[in-house]
Amino acid sequence: MELKIEYDHSLPANLTILRTKTHHEFVDKINHLFENPYPSNIIIAHNGSSFSPIDLKQVYYFFTESKAVYVKSEFGKQKITERLYEIESHLPNYFVRISRFEIVNLQWVQRFEYTFGGRITLHLKDKEQLYTTRSHTKKIKEILFRK
Numbered sequence: 001m002e003l004k005i006e007y008d009h010s011l012p013a014n015l016t017i018l019r020t021k022t023h024h025e026f027v028d029k030i031n032h033l034f035e036n037p038y039p040s041n042i043i044i045a046h047n048g049s050s051f052s053p054i055d056l057k058q059v060y061y062f063f064t065e066s067k068a069v070y071v072k073s074e075f076g077k078q079k080i081t082e083r084l085y086e087i088e089s090h091l092p093n094y095f096v097r098i099s100r101f102e103i104v105n106l107q108w109v110q111r112f113e114y115t116f117g118g119r120i121t122l123h124l125k126d127k128e129q130l131y132t133t134r135s136h137t138k139k140i141k142e143i144l145f146r147k
């Protein structure tokens with residue numbers, strides 16, 4: 001997607017107009033920035049009656065298991081209350097969805113490996129392996145090869 005910025009000094013100071021031919025996830029991210037001008041760099045994990053802040057840079061990936069959402073980080077596996085799609089809309093661009101059930105932090109990926117079934121194996125720095133689904137493999141390739 002190409003971005004072109006034009007300034008219109010006739011508009012009111014509190015109005016920004018964004019025009020696009022079709023809906024794109026990039027538009028959602030811009031909208032989110034306007035709604036939350038000070039995005040958080042932490043996620044809150046729940047452990048019974050206590051809450052723990054986790055810096056997003058320490059997060060390996062988010063995943064769903066038995067209808068619950070968890071974060072896997074340097075501190076292990078912890079439960080969070082947000083749904084996966086809610087988390088995804090607030091994450092920096094170094095997080096990418098690799099399946100319906102997982103969003104991974106690319107900064108924690110040591111290497112990528114193609115499999116015979118058209119999928120990609122992600123080898124994490126903690127020696128864990130995650131697998132893309134075929135429907136998300138294209139997105140990973142676009143990110144890796146900037147296409």
